[in-house]
Amino acid sequence: MNVPSFTEASPLTRRQFLKSSGLAVVAGTLAPPKAVAQSTDGRVWVAISLVTLAVARAYPAESEWKVGLANVRITPEKPVPMAGYASRTKPFEKVEQDIYAKALALEDRQGNRAVLLTTDLIGISRAVAELVCQRIQDKTKLVRSQILLSSSHTHSAPMLSLEERTEAGVAPEDARNIVAFTHSLQDKLVDMAVQALSRLEPARLSWGSGVAHLAMNRREFTPKGVILGVNPRGLVDRSVPVLRVDSADGKLRAVLFDYACHNTTLTQTNFSLCGDYAGFAQAYIQERFPGAQAMFMIGCGGDANPYPRGTMENARELGATLGREVGRILDAPLKPVIGPLNCVFDHASVPLQQFSRVELVKMTNGPSWQTGNAKAMLARLDRGEKLASVYDVPVAVWQFGSDLTLVGLSGEVVVDYVPLIEQAIGPLQLWIAAYCNDVFGYFPSARVLKEGGYECRGLYTTEGFFAPTAQDVLVAKVRELAQRSGRKLAE
Numbered sequence: 001m002n003v004p005s006f007t008e009a010s011p012l013t014r015r016q017f018l019k020s021s022g023l024a025v026v027a028g029t030l031a032p033p034k035a036v037a038q039s040t041d042g043r044v045w046v047a048i049s050l051v052t053l054a055v056a057r058a059y060p061a062e063s064e065w066k067v068g069l070a071n072v073r074i075t076p077e078k079p080v081p082m083a084g085y086a087s088r089t090k091p092f093e094k095v096e097q098d099i100y101a102k103a104l105a106l107e108d109r110q111g112n113r114a115v116l117l118t119t120d121l122i123g124i125s126r127a128v129a130e131l132v133c134q135r136i137q138d139k140t141k142l143v144r145s146q147i148l149l150s151s152s153h154t155h156s157a158p159m160l161s162l163e164e165r166t167e168a169g170v171a172p173e174d175a176r177n178i179v180a181f182t183h184s185l186q187d188k189l190v191d192m193a194v195q196a197l198s199r200l201e202p203a204r205l206s207w208g209s210g211v212a213h214l215a216m217n218r219r220e221f222t223p224k225g226v227i228l229g230v231n232p233r234g235l236v237d238r239s240v241p242v243l244r245v246d247s248a249d250g251k252l253r254a255v256l257f258d259y260a261c262h263n264t265t266l267t268q269t270n271f272s273l274c275g276d277y278a279g280f281a282q283a284y285i286q287e288r289f290p291g292a293q294a295m296f297m298i299g300c301g302g303d304a305n306p307y308p309r310g311t312m313e314n315a316r317e318l319g320a321t322l323g324r325e326v327g328r329i330l331d332a333p334l335k336p337v338i339g340p341l342n343c344v345f346d347h348a349s350v351p352l353q354q355f356s357r358v359e360l361v362k363m364t365n366g367p368s369w370q371t372g373n374a375k376a377m378l379a380r381l382d383r384g385e386k387l388a389s390v391y392d393v394p395v396a397v398w399q400f401g402s403d404l405t406l407v408g409l410s411g412e413v414v415v416d417y418v419p420l421i422e423q424a425i426g427p428l429q430l431w432i433a434a435y436c437n438d439v440f441g442y443f444p445s446a447r448v449l450k451e452g453g454y455e456c457r458g459l460y461t462t463e464g465f466f467a468p469t470a471q472d473v474l475v476a477k478v479r480e481l482a483q484r485s486g487r488k489l490a491e
């Protein structure tokens, strides 16, 4: 049976319709099927209304969705080195705040399922993520597109690696502990996802967005080029999208929120394990709304740092600022999110710049953001291997009916992609997350590549620098997937 679709364009809200029908009042709006909307034949409308009534009875408002939640503490048993600052190779010295992985499993009325995993971690590479996703698929019959793995990019959480790597100054024992931690993390992520999917209960989803002022564009222009600093006139995305999950009886069960800014309030002098501002924001929300699971995703904050930064007090305050804004959004009426859920996933084959050996040698004496990758590329040539010409960048789009599009980009995406994607697929009912599925390095825009600076350093899980045409390839893939997922696009 065809279930009529619900859109916001309808003159008759579903609430009004169901109220006049004596049914439970629910959020959302009802649109008659197109052919009927254009018909002047009242009998057709009545007939279709009766079908709708039957559907509404079969699917009461409370069962629009089923949601399952799970979380697991992932604080390492043994201290391991923290990721994010190359100069810091020693293990953490204390635990300021436990770190967590959290899962939100969804099932729509048609039985389409998906699971979103968030983590208080620097970023999960393809090597680590794909093994996790494969194991979840094996255990749950989900397909790859129905799994979204994200990380907060906290720079106060453990390094991750499946190989014992000591070349960056990490002691052999610490390198072993990093691998052991990564394996145990993978096990925990798989178990947590399976657990969340086994706990599906009737739920309602709604969403809204606010604003928080803690992101600062960090690309500071100086006579010597762009440095990692403070650029108050630079673009940042200060939006705070929030997805609210309520139980069938209206109890707040989970909050997914997003902010587009590095979790780098704490700097390389910090040796305390911590989720940074995002960790404190999640803790703030869970304290204010007892029993609710707060989950954080990071947006296109590749070129944004928190402001001010440098101390644990800064991290706490910024977390509270963000948490308060999420609380304010939750206190206001939110827009209902109705299914179906359509998840799509693909890779964009993104071009890498091609350099001769002579050019690479020259680059090893270039700006600091260039030297590491140039040396690694030369080393690959010395081993008689070819340099890659493309990198396959994962892109995910989750389409929630006609209410919300969640774009899950991967890598450290710079803020320029917010307006670029808004232009490509429209700015409304849009949530853009980054650092999903494969955190392989920075993903700069053509503008950023032209200007130079740290965000141009390229891939760090393998070698290569993205080409200026990378921008068009990624945006085209997002548009293609948005269309495939069912988002309505302008011509």
Ligand SMILES: [Zn+2]
Pocket: 153, 262, 302, 412
């Ligand atoms: Zn980063």
